[in-house]
Amino acid sequence: MLRFAVRRLLLALAVAFTVSAIAFMLLRLSGDLATTLAGQEARAEDVERIRQQFGLDRPLILQYGDWLWRALRGDFGRSLFYPESVGALIRDRLPNTALLASLGLVIALGLSIPLGMAAALWRNSWLDRLALMLAVLGQAMPNFWFALLLVFLFGMTLGWLPISGTESFANFIMPAMALGWYATPVLMRLTRAGMVDVLAADYVRTAHAKGLPLRVVLVKHALRNAVVPVVALAAVQFGNMLSGSVVIETVFALQGIGYLAWESISRRDFPVVQGILLVVALFYVVLTLLTDLLNAWLDPRIRSR
Known part of the structure; x- marks a missing residue:
């Protein structure tokens, strides 16, 4: 297990380094940052002065090395629009997005795993068809439309939940429902x-033959093996929720990183965009690493790969 963890850690570090380089280069390839900062009507000497001020006249490899060294120490530079540093902006907004994504994932897993188990246990029944219908409906309905339906029902008609803001935990319930709804079908x-597949395996039939209770067979023998790919996909979905929550945050006026x-x-606040890209990418890398380790613990066969 330790050898497997070390290999995955080295791979994660290599991916993180590659992503940081891509995030840095993409913004540089989008155009001349000095001209963008100065404005299209700026004089050539003003553009050159800004280029020197922000170190944009140096070779890209030196710019990247300087930015990466500062980023490793938590210094992502200063925002060009807000009167504070990029790190402070991300630090203030990240908890809202992290809470929203966590609640969304809990809702998605809380719905998808029991429904998926029930649909597999009673295949071709009305419950299986209901689960399939919910999966199709969840993938067909855009999450922003589902969010607006929630606002109309629970916010405006019933008045149970607040529509916008981040003042209390209740403010995150409807956004989390909207965010988790979209991830539920694929997980289910x-x-x-x-x-x-697992219920048809020999060891599950053997467990039934031994007279073990259905709950023990399902949870201890079947679910533990069936959930391995679900765990991997759940980590990816959590990363998608962190990076793709901009629509939901806009609908509910949540001040998150999306x-x-x-x-x-x-x-065109490039330092902030660059910092957010790096932070979200690092979240993906860390989540993937933790998922690999968890799957290796759940299924020892993975450790030998």
Whole structure:
């Protein structure tokens, strides 16, 4: 297990380094940053002065090395629009997005795993068809439309939940439901497929033959093996929720990093965009590493690969 963990850690570090380089280069390849900062009507000497001020006249490899060294110490530079550092902006907004994504994932897993298990256990029944219908409906309905339906029902008609803001935990319930709704179908279908394969395995039939209770067979023998790909996909979905929550954050006026990224792109605040790209990419890398380790613990066969 230790050897497997070391290999995965080295791979994660290599991926993180590659992603940081890509994030840095993509913004540089999008155009002349000095001209963008100075404005299209700026004089040539003003553009050159800004280029020297921000070190844009140096070779790209030196710019990247300087930026990476500062980023490793938590210094992502200063925002071109907000009167504070990029690190402070991300630090203030990240908890809202992290809470939203965590709640969304809990809702998605809380719905998908029991429904997937039930659909596999009673295949071709009305419950299986209901789960399939919910999966199709969840993938067909855009999450922003589902969010608006939640606002109309629970916010405006019933008045149970607040529509916008981040003042209390209740503010995150509807956004998390909207975010988790979109991830539920794919997780449920993967759980169902995995359970169908596992329930037909010899060791599950042996467990039934021994007279073990159905709950023990399902949870201890079947679910533990069927959930391995679900865990991997759940980590990817959590990363998608962190990086793709901009629409939900906009609908519910949540001040998270998704909405901050959209604001920064529209205002061409490149240091903030660069910092958010790196932070989100690092989250993906860490989540993938933790998922590999968890799957290796759940299924010892993975350690030998």
